Amino acid sequence: MANWIPLWLHKLSSPPVFYRFAGSLRPWAITLAVLLGVIALYGGLVLAPSDYQQGNDYRIIFIHVPCAWMSLFIYGVMGVAAFIALVWRIKLAEVIAMASAPIGAAFTFITLVTGSLWGERMWGTWWTWDARLTSELVLLFLYLGVIALYHSFEDRRQGARTAAFLALIGIINVPIVHFSVNWWNTLHQGSTIRLLGPSTIATSMLWPLLTMMAATKLYYIASLFGRARVDLLTLESGKDWVRQIAQNEVRG
Amino acid sequence: MNPTRQRRLTIIIAILVAFTVAAALVVYALQQNMNYLFTPSQVQAGDASSYKTFRLGGMVKSGSIQRAGDSLKVTFTVVDAGGAMPVEYIGILPDLFRENQSVIATGHMDGARFVATEVLAKHDETYMPKELKDAMAKAHAGKHIDEASNQDKQQL
Incomplete structure (x- = not known):
């Protein structure tokens, strides 16, 4: 391992260390995710005022937008993990990349469905082939491709490395999804929340949105850690540390 | 970093750069060709003349909406900064359709007016x-x- 990688990160990449670390963090993440999710839903569906233009129909934003952010964020994580897996062949990076794919696919699917419902009410159509909608659909297909490729190999590590390649190439689609509303004339509106410059949403509507964003992030962590733990146990099933855990389980 | 990793890093970065350049060129080309909609001034400048059906986008001019008494026929004017286009549509309009709202109409030209088969409302962010x-x-x-x-x- 190159010496510029911090020691703690190096240690964390060892399967037994990560297994214990993820196991201790997971309950906190899931508890916080549920708590913040409930607060955000109450804030968004009950406390937030109705919109001047869209009335109450805009409230689907509190599901649609955080899920859309997650669909891109998880792809980013998957791409970086895939890159590390391809260059350094770290087992944990392969596991993280492959465990992220189904979670990201689920968020992308929810984004497309809620967007379709919203579009029917506001635009007057369930679907249209504008750049934002199309590129988000491509994102779903990329996720599904990564999952399918991973499972089409007998050897799981071989499958993970091949699928990691697709995951890495597909990361080019992430900026395309994000900037599609600026690069083309689209039916979909532009970004409301901007990191640079003022956001165009009232504060009473903004806080539930940001709370939901935190909740979805924490849910991702919890779900990823759960999946990664199972994958690590399967991959390392012959190793001493796994046998130790199995023996403890039997005795307990 | 050992030579094997160095080589893998170089190969993967080279592939990634190649794909990024390819994607950037595709995006650049599509920006020229892939128009989801044309504005009235673009249509009047002849940009849409190669299309039989296309989408017209712009704001509904205030005071221009006229509904027929005996049918679902609606006529209104779509404007942008530099042009205006009369639109005719028979059908049910989305709830957000109103004066000064951005709309996207799919249809074709019939002389100087645009006959729409579908009208969608666009809302801002x-x-x-x-x-x-x-x-x-x-x-x-x-x-x-x-x-x-x-x-x-x-x-x-």
């Missing part, structure tokens, strides 16, 4: 309560009056 919108509209109107009076002063 701004979300705020109605009270705030009214307050802002009032403040905005006040500013206009100030500007107008300033201009009057300058003229005097």
